[in-house]
Amino acid sequence: MKVSIQKYDPSVDERPYVVDYEVDWHENMTVLEAITAINDGQEPVVFDFSCRGRDCGRCAVSLNGKPCLACVTLVSEEGENLVAPLPNFPVVRDLIVDKTKVTDRVAVTMRRQRAKALTAEDLAVPVDPELYAKMDPLEHCSRCCVCTANCPVVAEKGLKKFAGPTQLIAIALRHYDPYDQGDRVIEAVQAGLFECIQCGACDEVCKALEIDHLGTWADLRAAAEERGLASPDLSVTGLYFP
């Protein structure tokens, strides 16, 4: 099986380049297995991984141009296997990209905004089952950023215009969260909610199969529209790049 990998060391290389490798194939072989086999047995390939089960998000790459998680993506015995770094993020080395422009912001969003601490009594109060049904799947977002890498709006307009689906999932989680007291609708609009074209490219590549991306975007949009906030001018663009 042929596997091609995009390599790049910014300390010595003028630009990225592709190297072809021959790798033994076996049934159900994943991209992560292929990269590991090459690094172990042929020559250094720099990549990241951790959980081997689509939850840590660290093995995100692209295969034949399609963003994916290497640990749960199959290589093709007969066809092309071009492994390249995750699109739309700066490359640090080979398959390592820096996702902090998204993940740092997501970490801030995920912190609950509350005026006072929760108590055991607060937690015991039944929550709205509909909110629970919408919020619970979003907990499984691994923040791998594969969705953001596959988003055509991010690709065309950049993160300066649209913070991307990874960010919107985090905002939605706290929007649904009955314990959060922040204004997450404003936050969603600021993040470029109305730049999203609702194409579903995020859902297509997401391996948290529980997450309903389009249903979540529809809820956020409806909440914004209800408050008269449905204007692209209010996106992060409008504040910094009018």
Add this chain to the structure above:
Amino acid sequence: MDRENSAKALGDVSRRGFVLGGAAATVGAAMLAGTPQAKAEGQGEAGSDAGHPASYEVYNTDVCIIGGGLAGVAAAMEAVDAGKDVIVIEKGPHGFGGPAGYNWNQFINFVRDDLPWRESTDFVLNELTNQAIEKNSYEHWMGEDRNLMVRDANMGYGLLVRNPETGELAPLLDFPTIYGIYRGFSRHQLDALGDLGVKILDRTMATDIIDQDGVCCGVMGLHIPTGTMRVVRAKATICCTGASTWMYGWNTCGARSINSPDNTGDIDAAAFRHGCALEGNEFFQCDLLNIEPTGIACSFQGGIGADSGCCEYICDKDGNYFFRGMDYSTLNKITFTQTIAKCIAEGGGTENGGVYVDFSSHEAFEAIGETYKRNIELWKDVFGIDVEGTKLEVCLEAYERAGNPVADEHLMVDGLAGLFHARGGGFSGAQGGSSVNVAPRNGSFAVKCAVDYMDGLDLPALDEAVVGAEYDRLHELFERTGGKRPQEIRRMIQHACYQACQPARPTADIEAGIAELARIRAEEMPTMTLGDMSRVFNTDWKCAIENYNLLDLAEAAALSAAFREETRGHMFRPEFPEVDDTNWLCNVHARYNDGHITCEKAPVVTVED
């Protein structure tokens, strides 16, 4: 600083021919201009010509925490609450490092009652547990402090598990003494760390502690993206790196462990090399998880496995359901693993050293654990595999391990004042239970003790020779030629350690593993050659540095496994098939003696109530 002096300080750049990576490196030997003045008390002298030509960053703090996981976050919180400055060193990307950085659906459980510590089910007390540590740590959080659900909720955890119709909390355990519920997504804690005002140095591996005359004055490490050495000076250092099980075998892209490649026991090994004893190296704790598809073998996040709830449906390679007929009152995590290990030792294991879970019965399928259930759809989606109705081959992977540095009842490491050690497992002897709930209170307790320790403490000035020696040790790896790459040697270490420490441990296998590890140390390690000369995110370099740590820990584990001549914990020794309390109701300590690792018995630390 002028060009001539900067070249002197950075060493002979042209001979090495390397290009400095991205981030600015603060040169440790800046030249001062002007007339020398009388020194103030405590003042040192920077820019001495006799200084080592190393280049490194220097940070200064009260508490340095190594590992930003469950114990590390709790440690950081305790330190912030005590008004201390904190730096957290994390090998992975912040929020994504170690198992806490998996977005995994953890089980939150805690005792509701202030039971006497001996009666508590907050941890698994067994005959080898360090009772002083468990008592102190348990009593550190009393009453409502023990309510992990409230603690976690205030760190941003979600709604936990709710009844889908009524929205009520739906715990798995709801008894007067114990409460337990799923949906503990630990990444929320890591997000909360950012609100605490701690400094996080991520993508930074700790390579050695700063040992100045037996006092730990901080940590040295390497920023992986830039290859820059980082030195953190701290009054107290808390090692919160969790269980190191990455030496336990290898499938195709992971060890025979659910754990993260981040944890190679770097600071446990550092303490070991500084003369500290490691305890319980032979005790690995195991779960049954899938062998195939190999890409997700032994993955708690993506895999499917079985625990003792499924024991009726577990069969050997010949289809014998060897749990049936067992007295289930004796079934716990230890006896569960021992029974399987015994079956494998007696020839019932598959080629991979596994057994089968038979999901052809609907009951068995329904008994699949909470975390694994989620992966049934994943397997269909990615691999086209539907486990329902099939026999799934599973093996015993190691999710947890002792092998921690020996510490006193304040979690301070014996032999290194100022180094504290906190994790979920460890100090627990032949522990047979999950340690997720113990990690946060050990982290918090360790810092409480550290704060007491550092009261009135003056650290000595940073010893440049210590830093220079570590700089040389790390960079000397670039000079080697003619040997194997670190990844190839890593696999040798992992296979040899698994051979010695697998759940079914025939003496011949233990001895073969020991011999192979000794051979690796003598023949392979000295010539280990990097395939990558860059300073930018050099994973060959990282792998090589980690190999020394894994090898130390693997040897300590294999030698301890040989030394303990009985069956105890998650393993079975065919030549010593019984628990032997007469001779072995004790811990085993491994220690470096004149360059060799030796094992000795050590009494169990007990407490009179």
